[in-house]
Amino acid sequence: MQERAVRTRQLLLQAAAEEFDACGYAATGLSKIAKRAGVTVGSLYFHFESKEGIAKAVMQAQPQSIEPYLDTQGLQRLVDITRVWAQQLLRDPLLRAGVRLSVEQGGFGVHDVTSFVQWRDVMEECLRDARESGELLPGVDPAMVAEFIVSACTGVQLYAQLVNEREDLPERTVEMWRLLLPGIATPGTLPRIDLEPRGES
Amino acid sequence: MQERAVRTRQLLLQAAAEEFDACGYAATGLSKIAKRAGVTVGSLYFHFESKEGIAKAVMQAQPQSIEPYLDTQGLQRLVDITRVWAQQLLRDPLLRAGVRLSVEQGGFGVHDVTSFVQWRDVMEECLRDARESGELLPGVDPAMVAEFIVSACTGVQLYAQLVNEREDLPERTVEMWRLLLPGIATPGTLPRIDLEPRGES
Incomplete structure (x- = not known):
């Protein structure tokens, strides 16, 4: 073009x-x-x-609202994707609309899993890098964990939107990681992961 | 009446x-x-x-599709709520419609957090019982964990619905618990929790 x-x-x-x-x-x-x-x-x-x-194009544009902000690898990158996402969902119309349409699509007769699979692929890649760097507990399946993180983030933002227009989404995202990391990361990796909500970039 | x-x-x-x-x-x-x-x-x-x-009445009728099937306590009851929920979502129109409307409500101009809060309360009670029975790790906040489980289940069923009409939702629910329990339950409690998908009741 x-x-x-x-x-x-x-x-x-x-x-x-x-x-x-x-x-x-x-x-x-x-x-x-x-x-x-x-x-x-x-x-x-x-x-x-x-x-x-x-x-559909709006739904599928979600990752491009996040990836330019990332400079980390492995498990920290996975966490950072969700930290930037939680911040950008407060102010970026392209990301907000993408998430809204993805969740509400059944109500207007669309059935498009593409945006979910895009996120799954981005997150699975982080988890494969984490595996190679020895950050993951044995038995952790990158594809399965990636699908769960996409699912959990989808639900967490919907809950936050209904209770306070997502105002506390960054804190909810940190709480999610506090719960999840002990089942994913080796004990040596855990204290190295920076979980604080990411400020304005 | x-x-x-x-x-x-x-x-x-x-x-x-x-x-x-x-x-x-x-x-x-x-x-x-x-x-x-x-x-x-x-x-x-x-x-x-x-x-x-x-x-709204359909949305708020969700817990009544689950609670009659439960006879356990504490953390096992929390797990069982989600196991029965995953099975009933395959076949109970009242539960299926409640979940669908709760997720899609923004698309038809409704903003009703009641059904999410109902689930949060039911799950928080299980976690308070679990705390009293010494099943929880120190520092686990029942209200926060309950909100996360409600959120995660909401997202997991949406993902499963988009990829295979929720066919594997019972297995996804078990995987969720395998990931989450190490961050919630004491090491002594973990092996006692029955995670297998719950069959026809």
Whole structure:
């Protein structure tokens, strides 16, 4: 794609995310997305074939809101993914909309596991690195643990959203790790993992 | 309420659950619920003030699908709640609809944390019993752990639903406990906890 087309697509994705984050899937119209992005509806249809198509693109853009902030490896990287995620979910419309649509998708007739699998793959890679560095207890299965972390994070953010609009999500994420790490990390690795909520980056 | 009114309310709740489970909130109409229950729409309005009202009642009926099956205490009871829940989610429309509506509620403009708090309270009580029986590691906070288990179960069932219609939810629930118990239970308690998926009851 040409540079301008790439930029327009990103503008549309961002505009769609802002609408979906604020209003949900059902109440969001394509003309409102196009208007917010400053492009025509025809241009929107050049980039996305339908409302469902743009919603799926928003859902699948989640990891790109996190990965630029990471510079660690292994188990610390896995923890850091969730620390950055907990902070970004308070303020990044693209991530917020992606999470919202992924959770609510059954309500508007979409069934797309892609975003969950993307997260699973990113996390499984961290756990495989951790295994190679000797950070994991014997018997810990990277794929299984990665699926559980994705699942648990999904549930933790939903609970936090319902009780306090996710205000304490960073602390809930730390508590999750305090519970989980003894079943995952070797005793020698445990004290080296930095769990404090990650501040503004 | 008179016995007949109680029975009619239960029929309506069951009929609503079957519709919500199969079609979701948006596609379910009150007249279809009334027809399925074999009552008039007027009778439905005598028991529930709106579609939102009956959806909230379905969401809040979740624990009643589980508690009759439990006869254990403390940490084993907490594990058993999730084992029965994982089995019942494969076949009980009232529980399935309650979970579905609780997760998707943001998509139809409802914000009701009640069902999550109900589960939190049930689980926190198990953890307080476990604490009194010396089953918990020092520093384990029953309220915090209970909120995490509710959150994790919510996410685990959503993930399982998207990948295989929850077919392996009982096994995922066991894996969750294998990961979590080392951070919760004393070493002496661990081998006494029965984790096998609970069969048909």
